[in-house]
Amino acid sequence: MSEPTEPGRGGHGLPRLALILGGAAWLLALTGLLLFLSSRPVGTVDDLFLIVDVMVGLVYGAVATVVLLRRSHVVGYLAALTALGGGLSALGGGWRMFAESRGLTPGPLADTFGWAWVPGTLAMFLVVPWLVRERPLGRAWWGPATGGLIAAAALVASLAGNYAMLAGVLVVAVVFGFITAVAVEARRRTSPESEAVGLGWLGLGTLVLALSFVPLLLPVGTVPDWLTPALHLASQALFPVAILTVVLRQRLWGMELAVSRALLAGVLTAALAAIYLVAALLAGVLVPGQGIAQAVAAAAVVIAVGPTRLWFAARIRRLVYGVAHDPWRVAGSMGTRIGRGGTDEGLLTSLVESVGTALRLEAVSVRGADPAEPSTGSGHDPQAPVLAAWGLPTGDPVVVPLLSGDRTIGTLEATPRPGETLDATSRRALDELAAVVTAGLVLIRTADELTRTRRRLTDARLQERRVIRRELHDGLGPWLAGLRLGLQGVANTIGTDREGAVKMLRALQGELDQRIEDVRTIARTLLPPVLEELGLEPALSELVARHRRSGFDVHLRFAVASDLPGPVAAACYGIAAEAVLNAVRHSGAAECELEVSEDGAVVRVCCRDDGAGYRQDARIGVGTLSMRERAEELGGAVEVRDLAPHGTAVEATIPVRPPGMTRSVSQARSGAGGAASAAGTLRTAGTA
Structure with missing residues (x-):
C-alpha cells in the first residue's frame, strides 16, 4: 500500500535543486559578510541586524539543503525562502555599508536590507510549525494559510514603505505566533508519544521567535537598541535546531540519513559562535577606549559567556547523543526497573526498550544462548530464540555478547537507524548498558530455574507421599493387622497347645525380622x-x-x-x-x-x-x-x-x-x- 501524500509533499528528494538553493543562500550571506567586514564596522545596531541576516542565510540554507535532498517538502522550500531572504538582506546591508564607507551610491540593492528577510522569517514561526508532521494536516490547514497571509501582508507593507501598516501586521503576527506556539504545545500533549517527541523544542522556538518581534512594536527608547537583534539572533539559532530535533527524533520524511548528528552539533556550535560575536561587538560599543580597555572587555566577555558555552555544550551532547553521553543515568533507570520486578517477558522488553530509546536506535533485541556451551568468539547464533525485542530492524545489527562469568548467556543486537552507525561514544554506552541487560537476563533465568526446581520438588514430594501412603495402606498396614491376628491366635492357643503357640511365635518373629530389614532397606535407599x-x-x-x-x-x-x-x-x-x-x-x-x-x-x-x-x-x-x-x-x-x-x-x-x-x-x-x-x-x- 502506498503512503498517503499530503499537499505540498513529494515522495523523493531534489538533490540538484537543494544544492542550488542552499549554495545560493550561502553565497549571498558570505558575500554580504565580506562586504560588511570590509567596511570596517563600528558596532552599530544595523551591524547586529546584518549579522542576524548572515546567520539566517547560513543556517536555514543548510536546513533547506538537508530537507530537499531527501524530500520535496514545503518546509524545505520555506526554509530556502528564509535562507535566500536572509542572504539577500545580508548582501544588501553589506553593500550599503561598504558603499557608504567608500563614498559610493548604494542603489536599489541596499533597499533589500529592509524587506528581503520579512516573508521567510515570518513564515518560519507562522507557517512551518503547522507543517512539521508526518500525518496530513486535515482541519489544521487554516493555521499555515493564516500565517501565509500575514507574511504576505507584511511583505507588501515593507515594499510600500508604509511603516504604520507594517507595525499593525507585526502585531497580528506576534499574536498569531503565540497561538501557533500554543497549538504546537497542545499537539504535544494530545499526540501519541512517538509523534510528540521534540515538539516541546518546536513550541519553544516558535514562542521565542514571536517574542523577538515585540521590541520592534514598543516606543523608541523603551528597550535598548541592541535587544531586538540579539533576540532575533538567539531565536534564529534556536528555531532551526527545534525543527531538526523534531525531524530527527520522529524520523520524519525519510530524513534519518540526511539529518546527521554532525549537522545538529554544527548548528548549535554556530549559535554559540554568534553569541560570542554579539557579546564582543556589544563590549566594543559599550566599553570606550582602545588597547588595554578593549582587551579587558574581551576577557570579560569570555568569562561572562563561559557558563553559556557550558550550557550549550551539555545541550549539544544531549541533542546529538541523547542520553548516550550519560549511560550511568540510563543504567540507574534500568536498575530501578529490575528492582520493581514484574513478569519476566515484560522486564526484559522494558530493558531493551530503554537501550533503544536512550541510544536512539532503530531496533534492539536479546537472543538466548546455552550457558552450558563454552564461549567461542562473540557467541552470536542468528538461529537462537529471541527473548525480547523492540523496534523492527532493517539493517545489520551490532552484536554485543552478554557474559555472565566466563559463559555467554545471550547476545544483545542493536540496529542503528538507516544510514547511521554507532560512534565510539554510543558504542561505549551500549557496552555499559549491555551489562545491565545481562543482570536482568541472569535474574530472569535464575527465577525461572528456581520456579522449575520448586515445581520438581513439589511433584517429588507429592509422589513420595502417594507411594508412602500406598505402602502403609497396602503393605505395612495389612501386615500389622496380620501380626495382630497372629498374636491373638497365640494368645488363644497358648493355654491348650503350648508347642503350637511357640511355633506361631517363631514364625511371627521371622516375619517381623523381614519387615525390620525392609524398613532398614527403605531408610538406606531414601538417600x-x-x-x-x-x-x-x-x-x-x-x-x-x-x-x-x-x-x-x-x-x-x-x-x-x-x-x-x-x-x-x-x-x-x-x-x-x-x-x-x-x-x-x-x-x-x-x-x-x-x-x-x-x-x-x-x-x-x-x-x-x-x-x-x-x-x-x-x-x-x-x-x-x-x-x-x-x-x-x-x-x-x-x-x-x-x-x-x-x-x-x-x-x-x-x-x-x-x-x-x-x-x-x-x-x-x-x-x-x-x-x-x-x-x-x-x-x-x-x-x-
Whole structure:
C-alpha cells in the first residue's frame, strides 16, 4: 500500500535543486559578510541586524539543503525562502555599508536590507510549525494559510514603505505566533508519544521567535537598541535546531540519513559562535577606549559567556547523543526497573526498550544462548530464540555478547537507524548498558530455574507421599493387622497347645525380622549415606550386595572416570535401583547385568535381564514413570525395550553437565534427587 501524500509533499528528494538553493543562500550571506567586514564596522545596531541576516542565510540554507535532498517538502522550500531572504538582506546591508564607507551610491540593492528577510522569517514561526508532521494536516490547514497571509501582508507593507501598516501586521503576527506556539504545545500533549517527541523544542522556538518581534512594536527608547537583534539572533539559532530535533527524533520524511548528528552539533556550535560575536561587538560599543580597555572587555566577555558555552555544550551532547553521553543515568533507570520486578517477558522488553530509546536506535533485541556451551568468539547464533525485542530492524545489527562469568548467556543486537552507525561514544554506552541487560537476563533465568526446581520438588514430594501412603495402606498396614491376628491366635492357643503357640511365635518373629530389614532397606535407599560420602560406584556396589544376599545376582560394570555432580549421581543411582528392582519382581530371571558408563558428555545406565521380556502393551507403572522423570529433569531420556530372543533392557542417558546447572541449582536438584530416590525405593507395589 502506498503512503498517503499530503499537499505540498513529494515522495523523493531534489538533490540538484537543494544544492542550488542552499549554495545560493550561502553565497549571498558570505558575500554580504565580506562586504560588511570590509567596511570596517563600528558596532552599530544595523551591524547586529546584518549579522542576524548572515546567520539566517547560513543556517536555514543548510536546513533547506538537508530537507530537499531527501524530500520535496514545503518546509524545505520555506526554509530556502528564509535562507535566500536572509542572504539577500545580508548582501544588501553589506553593500550599503561598504558603499557608504567608500563614498559610493548604494542603489536599489541596499533597499533589500529592509524587506528581503520579512516573508521567510515570518513564515518560519507562522507557517512551518503547522507543517512539521508526518500525518496530513486535515482541519489544521487554516493555521499555515493564516500565517501565509500575514507574511504576505507584511511583505507588501515593507515594499510600500508604509511603516504604520507594517507595525499593525507585526502585531497580528506576534499574536498569531503565540497561538501557533500554543497549538504546537497542545499537539504535544494530545499526540501519541512517538509523534510528540521534540515538539516541546518546536513550541519553544516558535514562542521565542514571536517574542523577538515585540521590541520592534514598543516606543523608541523603551528597550535598548541592541535587544531586538540579539533576540532575533538567539531565536534564529534556536528555531532551526527545534525543527531538526523534531525531524530527527520522529524520523520524519525519510530524513534519518540526511539529518546527521554532525549537522545538529554544527548548528548549535554556530549559535554559540554568534553569541560570542554579539557579546564582543556589544563590549566594543559599550566599553570606550582602545588597547588595554578593549582587551579587558574581551576577557570579560569570555568569562561572562563561559557558563553559556557550558550550557550549550551539555545541550549539544544531549541533542546529538541523547542520553548516550550519560549511560550511568540510563543504567540507574534500568536498575530501578529490575528492582520493581514484574513478569519476566515484560522486564526484559522494558530493558531493551530503554537501550533503544536512550541510544536512539532503530531496533534492539536479546537472543538466548546455552550457558552450558563454552564461549567461542562473540557467541552470536542468528538461529537462537529471541527473548525480547523492540523496534523492527532493517539493517545489520551490532552484536554485543552478554557474559555472565566466563559463559555467554545471550547476545544483545542493536540496529542503528538507516544510514547511521554507532560512534565510539554510543558504542561505549551500549557496552555499559549491555551489562545491565545481562543482570536482568541472569535474574530472569535464575527465577525461572528456581520456579522449575520448586515445581520438581513439589511433584517429588507429592509422589513420595502417594507411594508412602500406598505402602502403609497396602503393605505395612495389612501386615500389622496380620501380626495382630497372629498374636491373638497365640494368645488363644497358648493355654491348650503350648508347642503350637511357640511355633506361631517363631514364625511371627521371622516375619517381623523381614519387615525390620525392609524398613532398614527403605531408610538406606531414601538417600544412601554411602552415595553422599563415597560416591556412585560404592553405592551401586552396596546395592548389588544387598540383592545378592536376597538371592538375586547383579553383575555390575562401572566405567565412569569423572566426578559426577550430585544431581546426576543421585539420578543414576535412582534409575539403576528402580531398574534392578523391576527385574527382581517382574522379569522372572535369576540375574541381570547393570552397566554404568561415561560416553562423552553423557552417562549411560543400562540394566539387562534374560527374563520374560517387556510387552509393548504393558501399562506404564510408577517405577518406569519415575525413571523417566529423573532423566528428563536433567535433560536426559529413558528407553525400555524388548531383547531378542527374550529379556528386557532399560537404558537411560543423562548429560554429565545438565544445561543451566549452577552450584545453587545443583544443590537444589540434589535435594530433588534425594526425594525422588526415596519415592523410587518405596515403589515396591509398582509395575514395570
